[in-house]
Each structure stands twice: as structure tokens, then as C-alpha cells.
Amino acid sequence: MIKLAAMFVFFFMIAVILFYTFLLVVSFIQLRRMYELDEWEPYEEMLDVSYTKPVSILVPAYNEEAGIFATVRSLLSIEYPEYEIVVINDGSTDDTLERLKKDFDLIPIKRVIREQLKTKRVRAVYRSRKFSHLFVIDKENGGKADALNAGINFSTYPYVCSIDGDSVIERRAFLKVMKPIVDSDEDVIASGGSVRIANGCDIEKGEVVRIGLSRQPLVIMQVIEYLRAFLMGRIGLSRHNLLLIVSGAFGVFSKQWVIRAGGYAHTVGEDMELVVRLHRLIKESKTNKKIVYVPDPVCWTEAPESMTDLRKQRRRWHRGLFESLWLHRRMWFNPRYGSIGLVSMPYFLLIEFLGPVVELLGYILIIVSLILGDIYIEFAILLFLVSVLYGSIFSMAAVLLEEWTVRKFSSVSDVVRLFFYSLTETLWYRPLTVLWRCEGIVDALLKRKGWGEMKRKGVSK
Amino acid sequence: MSNQLVLFTVIVIILFTVLFAIFLYLVVRKRKDGKWKREVETYKQLYEPVLFRYLAYGDEQVPAPLSSAQHVAMMELLDHFMRVLANGGVKERATTLAEMYFVDYLRAQLVHRRLGRRMNALFFIEDFHLRSLIHELEAMYEQKQLTTMEKRQLLNMFALFQHPHVYEYMKQTDESFTQFDYRLILSRMDDHTFVKMVDHFFDWNEKIRYAIIDMIGIMQKLPHVSFLRTLLRHEQSEYRIRALKALAEIAFPLDSEQLRIHLHSPVWQERLMALRLCARIRPYELVETMKALVKDRVFSVRSQAAEALLRMPNGLAILEQIARTSDDRYARDMALEWLERGREND
Numbered sequence: 001m002i003k004l005a006a007m008f009v010f011f012f013m014i015a016v017i018l019f020y021t022f023l024l025v026v027s028f029i030q031l032r033r034m035y036e037l038d039e040w041e042p043y044e045e046m047l048d049v050s051y052t053k054p055v056s057i058l059v060p061a062y063n064e065e066a067g068i069f070a071t072v073r074s075l076l077s078i079e080y081p082e083y084e085i086v087v088i089n090d091g092s093t094d095d096t097l098e099r100l101k102k103d104f105d106l107i108p109i110k111r112v113i114r115e116q117l118k119t120k121r122v123r124a125v126y127r128s129r130k131f132s133h134l135f136v137i138d139k140e141n142g143g144k145a146d147a148l149n150a151g152i153n154f155s156t157y158p159y160v161c162s163i164d165g166d167s168v169i170e171r172r173a174f175l176k177v178m179k180p181i182v183d184s185d186e187d188v189i190a191s192g193g194s195v196r197i198a199n200g201c202d203i204e205k206g207e208v209v210r211i212g213l214s215r216q217p218l219v220i221m222q223v224i225e226y227l228r229a230f231l232m233g234r235i236g237l238s239r240h241n242l243l244l245i246v247s248g249a250f251g252v253f254s255k256q257w258v259i260r261a262g263g264y265a266h267t268v269g270e271d272m273e274l275v276v277r278l279h280r281l282i283k284e285s286k287t288n289k290k291i292v293y294v295p296d297p298v299c300w301t302e303a304p305e306s307m308t309d310l311r312k313q314r315r316r317w318h319r320g321l322f323e324s325l326w327l328h329r330r331m332w333f334n335p336r337y338g339s340i341g342l343v344s345m346p347y348f349l350l351i352e353f354l355g356p357v358v359e360l361l362g363y364i365l366i367i368v369s370l371i372l373g374d375i376y377i378e379f380a381i382l383l384f385l386v387s388v389l390y391g392s393i394f395s396m397a398a399v400l401l402e403e404w405t406v407r408k409f410s411s412v413s414d415v416v417r418l419f420f421y422s423l424t425e426t427l428w429y430r431p432l433t434v435l436w437r438c439e440g441i442v443d444a445l446l447k448r449k450g451w452g453e454m455k456r457k458g459v460s461k
Numbered sequence: 462m463s464n465q466l467v468l469f470t471v472i473v474i475i476l477f478t479v480l481f482a483i484f485l486y487l488v489v490r491k492r493k494d495g496k497w498k499r500e501v502e503t504y505k506q507l508y509e510p511v512l513f514r515y516l517a518y519g520d521e522q523v524p525a526p527l528s529s530a531q532h533v534a535m536m537e538l539l540d541h542f543m544r545v546l547a548n549g550g551v552k553e554r555a556t557t558l559a560e561m562y563f564v565d566y567l568r569a570q571l572v573h574r575r576l577g578r579r580m581n582a583l584f585f586i587e588d589f590h591l592r593s594l595i596h597e598l599e600a601m602y603e604q605k606q607l608t609t610m611e612k613r614q615l616l617n618m619f620a621l622f623q624h625p626h627v628y629e630y631m632k633q634t635d636e637s638f639t640q641f642d643y644r645l646i647l648s649r650m651d652d653h654t655f656v657k658m659v660d661h662f663f664d665w666n667e668k669i670r671y672a673i674i675d676m677i678g679i680m681q682k683l684p685h686v687s688f689l690r691t692l693l694r695h696e697q698s699e700y701r702i703r704a705l706k707a708l709a710e711i712a713f714p715l716d717s718e719q720l721r722i723h724l725h726s727p728v729w730q731e732r733l734m735a736l737r738l739c740a741r742i743r744p745y746e747l748v749e750t751m752k753a754l755v756k757d758r759v760f761s762v763r764s765q766a767a768e769a770l771l772r773m774p775n776g777l778a779i780l781e782q783i784a785r786t787s788d789d790r791y792a793r794d795m796a797l798e799w800l801e802r803g804r805e806n807d
Contacts, residue, residue: 033575033576034576034577035575037576037580037581041580051641109801110798111798112791112794112797112798182641183641184639184641185640185668382465386469389476393473393477396484400483403491404483412488415487
């Protein structure tokens with residue numbers, strides 16, 4: 001019995017390792033080609049209004065009186081020829097709206113809102129007297145997806161981007177993310193940028209002035225995890241139009257397509273769910289549209305620093321993943337949806353969603369085998385080795401990939417620390433996240449709702 | 462089982478060793494790189510005053526760069542000055558200097574095995590108008606393993622340098638080129654080549670045709686207005702829509718009877734673009750038609766119609782009247798919105 005289980009875990013992991021290796025190779029080739037390319041030249045042309053598509057930036061806000069000013073402030077200074085900022089106050093119970101009114105000198109305006117997506121009632125619309133491209137919508141509480149949909153209804157431009165409360169957007173983020181859309185004559189209908197962890201970086205006035213690494217082991221491990229997910233996973237998947245997550249915090253979508261897809265839905269991971277729906281729509285309407293990912297780090301976000309917050313986050317993420325997958329279960333292994341149905345969905349279902357269960361089983365088997373001793377010791381060692389391969393080795397490779405291609409960390413000691421921390425992943429961090437993700441699965445199965453938001457310290461000085 | 466275990470242990474140990482080796486290599490490289498960057502910075506500080514006086518007044522001898530750090534330092538500085546001191550004299554002197562010192566360096570970069578390096582060289586050659594490398598660029602264009610990115614950039618440069626064969630090169634472009642690419646190429650052409658492009662309009666593929674129409678508008682190429690007007694009679698609506706959009710950008714006073722035809726088009730995009738032109742040229746005779754379009758079934762047409770009315774000399778009065786008396790709720794709302802926008806701007 002134990003032998004059978006051990007063999008199952010072993011072969012499962014070997015299969016996954018092979019898939020990861022494939023993604024790693026694709027990413028390496030892709031990133032290496034663009035190595036040392038000038039940071040600015042390719043985007044210079046896009047500053048001309050006549051060539052670039054305007055973007056509506058949506059900022060949903062629910063009780064964000066502390067952070068909203070900094071977020072909006074940083075958006076006002078981005079480098080992009082034509083854009084508007086739409087803050088949606090989703091029935092906050094604190095002083096978010098008052099704060100906005102005061103800080104940006106808002107006046108009520110009359111606007112005809114084209115209700116293409118159904119939302120909760122909009123109470124009023126305001127415009128800033130200081131910045132003519134800043135608008136605030138005040139609406140009844142309906143959740144994040146509802147707020148985003150209200151923002152889409154109001155927005156005037158053909159592309160929309162949603163931005164989370166406490167993330168910092170690089171000034172050139174929009175030029176970088178919009179480039180594939182403009183370059184492709186709008187064959188690209190969604191484009192996501194890479195997200196990095198801001199803890200440990202110096203941020204002033206909504207701009208990252210120095211990229212550093214936090215001293216906290218938990219944060220360092222998350223940095224490694226992000227490198228692994230973004231550099232390895234998403235580039236590899238994007239290359240073959242298999243991408244299912246545009247990004248948790250930063251993505252631009254074609255408004256027309258989002259509306260056709262029915263807007264954001266009330267799920268935990270509304271971004272991913274929307275991307276799956278867009279893929280579905282692309283396949284069902286038999287068009288040649290694409291969803292891509294830009295490897296440049298363009299958005300910095302605050303990572304949880306305590307175990308409690310991290311655990312909450314991971315449980316929530318995993319539940320979100322489940323909801324998106326379950327909602328679109330018709331696509332699983334369905335040849336009608338081409339590579340998305342046959343590769344992406346199975347990948348997210350078997351590796352991303354169920355992987356933790358197999359991993360947990362692996363850890364349990366290691367412990368049981370050690371207790372039983374004798375011939376079982378061999379199982380324990382074998383399973384441990386394969387988990388090292390599965391966890392630590394790929395994380396180490398991701399850190400090296402970063403240093404070999406993107407090279408965002410300027411100090412040698414940061415890279416050394418990242419490398420040695422990634423070495424320890426299998427020993428403590430990986431088992432922890434596996435456990436939390438399994439808890440997420442239980443939550444999803446029990447349909448447990450509600451989650452505490454993490455306490456934010458604010459990343460900006 | 463034991464064999465498997467040994468095999469696996471060996472694999473894991475090998476992988477660890479390989480990763481450690483790569484890690485050591487990268488750390489050493491990073492250290493070296495840091496040193497090199499500091500060297501470049503030192504040279505930049507050294508060259509800055511000399512280069513500034515040379516570019517601004519032309520009365521200084523700039524020493525030839527010898528090492529690659531010196532090359533990079535001087536190129537970065539030149540690039541920086543080009544952006545902040547953009548005037549004719551500065552550009553000319555920068556080009557002279559680049560022609561004198563960087564041509565060999567760039568020639569080597571153009572055949573570098575890494576795409577990033579080759580692209581940077583191309584960008585530099587374009588920014589500094591280094592025509593003397595044109596033969597190298599031609600040779601590069603003929604290469605089979607050229608990437609689309611390089612191909613696009615090369616064509617941009619041929620257009621900029623008014624290369625005699627740019628027209629032929631355009632014919633050889635493949636499917637991977639987008640309208641956006643063509644627009645960039647067209648934007649760099651001189652009038653003579655552009656005229657040739659327009660003269661052979663219907664020989665081009667659809668993407669180039671659309672790009673030509675758009676560029677006439679964007680670059681306000683008045684001599685081609687008559688061509689745009691012939692397109693207004695084209696049976697395909699896409700040509701009519703784009704021609705109207707270009708005319709709107711030029712603000713060409715199209716006669717009202719012609720414009721009326723487009724305002725009544727069954728294609729809503731055509732009505733929209735015709736209204737956009739109305740907003741620019743304020744045709745008094747068409748006020749009634751525009752008023753009717755505030756009730757159009759398409760949202761963006763209604764909005765554009767209200768804007769066009771607002772732009773009329775008595776726009777506020779017209780919109781007030783609609784807001785008060787129209788039998789269409791949407792039209793009233795739209796009129797109110799634009800009234801407010803109009804008053805804000807007063």
C-alpha cells in the first residue's frame with residue numbers, strides 16, 4: 001500500500017518536473033534573446049498620441065482612506081500619452097470619499113453612463129478640478145467585481161486596467177504593457193505585467209527608487225516564489241497562448257472584449273476567472289486573438305510579512321483558483337477549446353490545484369516511512385529527493401534565471417541570499433504553503449466564505 | 462529500488478553541482494559588471510564637460526574613445542545630450558562625432574550573436590542618422606535568419622534615410638507586419654516617396670492601404686486631400702470611414718451635401734467619423750441632421766453628435782433646447798452632459 005502510494009507520488013512529481021523543465025527552457029530562450037536590450041528605445045515611439053490607444057485605469061476602493069491618496073498620486077505621474085483614472089468608491093464606510101473630495105478638489109458632474117454591465121446603483125460621479133482626467137464614482141456596495149464593472153460602464157477609453165489598492169505602478173508600466181497590443185494591431189486583447197514584491201525596496205512618491213531585498217525569511221521566500229511563477233511559468237505559458245492568469249495586480253484588457261465576456265464576475269479571483277472566460281470566448285468565436293504576458297516587472301506589491309496573513313492569502317488564492325476552474329469545468333480536457341482545454345486547464349487543475357494534495361501525501365509518506373524504518377527508509381529518501389527537485393531546484397533555477405536575464409537586483413549580496421534561501425525551500429517553506437493550499441481546498445469544498453483582509457502597513461514613504 | 466535510488470541521488474547531486482557552478486559564474490560576473498559600470502560612470506564624469514562644450518558650441522576637441530567602457534560612456538552621454546539639447550546644430554555635431562568614433566564599434570555590434578545588442582546598435586544608428594552604415598544595414602536585411610523585430614527597425618531606417626529601394630523593400634514585407642509597423646515606416650518617408658506610395662495605393666495590401674490613409678490624416682498631408690475625397694466614394698465602408706477620420710484630423714471643409722451622405726450612412730462608424738469632421742468644421746447647414754443624430758441608436762454616435770453641436774457658434778443654445786424639448790430621454794441626457802462639459806470649459 002505504502003509502496004503504491006509512494007510510486008504514485010513519485011511518478012506524478014516526475015511528470016510535473018518534466019513540464020516545469022519545458023517551461024524553464026522556453027522562458028530562458030525567450031528572456032535571453034532580449035537580454036541587454038535598451039530599456040527605453042523600443043517604447044519611445046509609443047509616446048505619440050496618434051499611435052497609442054488610450055487607457056482607462058480603474059481603482060476600486062473599499063475603505064481605503066489610508067492608502068488611496070498615494071495610489072492615485074502615483075497614477076497621476078505615469079508616463080502615457082492619454083489616460084483617465086476612475087476611482088470607484090464601493091460604498092466605503094470610512095472616509096475614503098471625503099478624503100478624495102478634499103485631496104483632489106472633486107466636483108459633482110453629470111455624465112450619461114452607458115450601462116453595458118449590470119451593477120449596483122451609482123450615486124454620483126465626480127471630477128477633479130485639479131486633474132481633469134481624474135474621476136470618482138460613488139456607488140452602493142457590491143464587491144470588487146461590481147465596482148470594476150461600474151468603472152467599465154463609466155470609462156470612455158477602449159482599454160481598461162484594474163489596479164489594486166496598495167500597489168505601486170512603475171511610471172512606464174503602461175507603455176510596456178500596451179506595447180504588445182499596439183504592435184499587434186489589437187490582436188492582443190489582454191496583456192499582463194510582471195508583479196514583484198515591494199517589501200525591502202525604497203519607494204518614494206509612488207516610485208521604486210532602489211530595489212532591495214527584505215531581511216524577513218518569509219518575504220524572501222515569497223520573492224523567490226514570484227520569480228518562479230512569473231519568470232518561469234508565465235513566460236513559458238504566454239509563448240504558446242496558454243496563459244490563464246494575467247496577473248493578480250496588473251493587467252490591461254480590451255474593454256470591448258471584457259463586455260462581450262460579461263464583465264467581471266463575483267468570484268474570489270476575478271482576474272483569473274475573467275481571463276479564462278476571455279479564452280473561452282476567443283475559442284468559441286473562432287478568432288485569432290491573444291492574451292500575453294510582459295516579463296518586465298512593472299508593478300510592485302506589498303507581501304504579507306506574518307504567517308497568519310500569508311496563510312489567509314494562500315487559502316484565499318487557492319479557493320479562487322478552484323472557483324475559476326470549477327466554473328469552467330466544461331473546458332477541462334475538451335478538444336473544442338484547443339490548447340487551453342487540453343493543456344492549460346489540465347495544468348492548472350492537476351498541477352496547480354491538486355499538486356499540493358500529492359505533495360502533502362508525499363510529506364506524510366516520508367514521515368510514515370521514517371517511522372516504519374527498515375526497507376521503507378528508501379522510499380523516504382527517494383520521495384525526499386524528488387521533492388527537493390520539485391521545490392528547491394526549480395526555485396534555485398528561477399533565481400539564476402533572474403540574474404542571468406532580467407537582473408533587477410543590483411547588489412551581489414541580494415542574489416547570494418536569494419540563492420541560499422531557495423536552497424532551503426523544500427525544508428520549511430514549501431511544506432507550509434502546501435498545507436495552507438490544502439486548507440484552501442477544504443474551504444472550497446465546504447464552500448467556506450469570508451476572509452480577513454491582510455493588515456497593510458503601506459509600502460510608500 | 463536501490464538502483465533507482467542511486468540513480469536519483471546522482472541526478473540530484475549533478476543538478477546541484479551545475480546550479481552551484483552557474484551561481485558562482487553569475488556572482489563573479491556580477492562583481493565584474495559592477496566594477497565595469499563604475500568605470501563607465503567615471504568616464505562619463507570625465508567626458509561630460511568636454512562633450513557638452515563640443516555639442517553646444519563646437520569649440521572643443523573630443524578625445525577618441527579607446528576601451529569599450531569609454532565607448533559606452535561616450536555613447537550614453539551623447540544619447541543623453543541629444544534628448545535634452547535637441548536643436549539642429551547639436552544633432553549635426555553629434556552625428557559628426559558618432560560617424561568619427563563609433564562606426565567600427567557599431568559595425569561589430571550589428572553582427573553580435575545577441576538580438577538585444579543588435580537592436581541597440583540599430584536604435585543608435587537611427588537616433589544619430591549614421592548613413593555611412595547603410596551598406597551594412599542592406600546586407601543585414603538580406604540575411605535569412607533576421608527576426609521580425611530587426612526587419613521592422615531596418616525598414617524604419619531605410620525610410621528615414623530615403624533609401625532608393627525602400628519602395629521595393631515594402632513590397633517584400635510578410636504577414637507579420639502590422640498596420641502599426643507600416644505607420645511608423647510611412648511616418649519616416651519624405652514627401653517624394655510618400656507620393657509614390659499613394660500613387661500606387663491599390664497595389665498595396667490592405668494593411669498598408671489603411672496605414673497610408675491614417676498617416677495622411679496624422680501627418681496633415683494636405684496635398685493628398687483630393688485622394689481622400691476619391692476614397693469617400695469607395696464601396697467598402699472601411700475606406701470611407703478612415704478617409705473621413707483623416708479629413709477630420711486635417712479639418713478639411715468638405716461640402717455639406719457630401720457630408721450629409723455620410724451622416725445618413727447605415728454604417729454607424731461612418732456616421733461617427735462624419736460627425737467628428739462636423740465638430741471640426743462647424744457646417745451650419747447640417748445642424749438639423751446633427752440634432753437628429755443625438756437620437757441615434759448607437760451611444761457613441763449620440764455622444765459625438767452632441768459634441769459636434771456644442772462646437773457650433775450657438776452650440777450651448779442648441780443643446781439647451783434639446784435638453785428641454787427633445788422627446789427622446791437619451792438625447793436629453795446626452796445634451797445635458799455636453800452642456801455641462803461646454804460650460805466647464807468656458
